[in-house]
Amino acid sequence: MVGYKTKMVERISLPAREQRERNLEEAGYNVFNLSSDDVFVDLLTDSGTGAMSDRQWAALMSGDEAYAGARSFDELESAVADVMGFDHVVPAHQGRGAENVLYGTLLSEGDVVPNNTHFDTTRAHVANQGAEPADCPVAVAHDPSASEPFKGNFSLERGRELVDEVGPDRVPVVIQTVTNNSAAGQPVSVENTRRVREFADEIDATFVIDACRFAENAYFVQQREEEFADASIADIAHEQLGYADAVVMSGKKDGLVNVGGFVATDDADLFEQCKQRAILYEGFPTYGGMAGRDVAALAVGLREAVEREYVADRVEGVREFGELLAEAGAPIYEPPGGHAVYLDAGAALSHLPDETFPGQALVCELYREGGVRGVELGSFAFPDTDRPELVRLAVPRRTYHREHFEHVAETVETVLEKREDVRGLELASEPEMPEIRHFTAELEPVGP
Structure with missing residues (x-):
């Protein structure tokens, strides 16, 4: 215990x-x-409002505040690789900064972007690029009384209808948010993520996972998806995120810190484009708008989140x-x-x-x-x-x-x-x- x-x-x-x-x-x-x-009791958000562990506070004290090449970034890069499976990381001051970096790189005016359900800042960043956010929740997501295990899933039926309506050329990005915050924080199954990966491949789109609450989602998968009943939280998270071309992350949720975020990818070209945009909007690519101590605490938090x-x-x-x-x-x-x-x-x-x-x-x-x-x-x-x-x-x-x-x-x-x-x-x-x-x-x- x-x-x-x-x-x-x-x-x-x-x-x-x-x-x-x-x-x-x-x-x-x-x-x-x-x-x-x-x-008196503040339940406005769980974003950046939690208490850090003693290990995270220790990391704060030893953070490297170098402008470039900080040791703290090496620790974050290692944590993202181990926990999430991506080799390239572009840090940002928080999740919406990471959204600006990624969606500003991927989207153009006239694009249409399906998501299981867009949350507020995601919807705003998509719209800010002149693109149209389109929600594709499963039908049961809007039924508060239904007791289905994965009400946060992406509706492939609605996604394909959308592509038929606007054409695949207008859909360069497909997003899946885990857990689905706008659908009452409901989880997404790994099987659904696999199917969304296939859907993105069908239309030659970049598949992005908004991974803010990836560890909480992995716990639900362990409890509710029979295939993963004996798998560890860490292994489930690693597999589910591995279907994406890129993830966008607010470290203020399942990073267990009060500030910070990042984009992560294995796509070297996308990484380079995001890195250059991040220099303009967030800071040098090894700190991304965060103090080095916060980068170090985020590295620890990612590892704690999958315990x-x-x-x-x-x-x-x-x-x-x-x-x-x-x-x-x-x-x-x-x-x-x-x-x-x-x-x-x-x-x-x-x-x-x-x-x-x-x-x-x-x-x-x-x-x-x-x-x-x-x-x-x-x-x-x-x-x-x-x-x-x-x-x-x-x-x-x-x-x-x-x-x-x-x-x-x-x-x-x-x-x-x-x-x-x-x-x-x-x-x-x-x-x-x-x-x-x-x-x-x-x-x-x-x-x-």
Whole structure:
């Protein structure tokens, strides 16, 4: 049995309800605009918000801060080769920096890019290149109550329909996101990845895996895909990622660090192109916008992420959080994913029409009632897409304990008891780029 003991603590406090009311109004009913000091349990994201291990802190102290040729980069390069199977690495300051490097290299105006489901920054980077992001989820992905093992899979049927519609020449890249964040963090089977590899070969496209949560996905594969029941997490991850031509990675997820990311590939030509673009946008290719100490911590984190004891504790902890919420009467997306529990806001606030953003309204009520910060991933975050109204409660790695999750469950239960009093919201202002409007847009309550 493996567990953790605490070496450092941070004090948190719950502001008075009147203060929380004022905070919401001043934030324009957008919890991204709240100060973290005013949040009691912060489940906005699992990206860069976790606690590092003592081994990672030790790596921080010994990181090499050389501008070029740093020893820390050698450690990262070795970790990526061992854990993920790629020889070439281009570091970046975080995942969206890596997306800019890779998709800025691969995409041109007029391209169409299928993905099992694009997340916000991926969708925005594809659109920023003048290309069109196209979601290809399996049908069951939009059914919160269905208990299928791999609801995050890429729909080959939809992918081929898309190619028939636009022609293969307009589809130079195929992406698969593991786990599928926009589909409630649901896992992707290795068999599906194999089939997507074949699909990409059929149309002569580059196959990219967004590997942000590759270790969590490998754990689900071990538990649910019979072929891999006796395989190690490390071996499963290595095989699944090995079907890709390139991976794009936010180290702030399954790299277990607070900053950093990279592109990795075995394609020497693609590597060289990405490296040159990274010099322009991220920094020299052996640090990529990170301090050397952060590169060193990321190298350690990648190796820790595929240790079964770590990832089992991680995923099973999220499952137990989901059970607490379900026991509190919350309609949750089933089964829970590896990094978050998703609330079905459409069911929870069924009296609110979709155009009044029931997901965002639920997010605001969770903060108002208990100082809990989640994030809406429905029509507010993804306008003009056919997605359920979901609220994500993302769990930072190795950070919160059962008493925090019990507080969240009690908060949800209280909100649901008063659900008929919850008012919808409408936009007061928004930025020009709709793909990222949820980060900065402001809202206001509907009606008197």
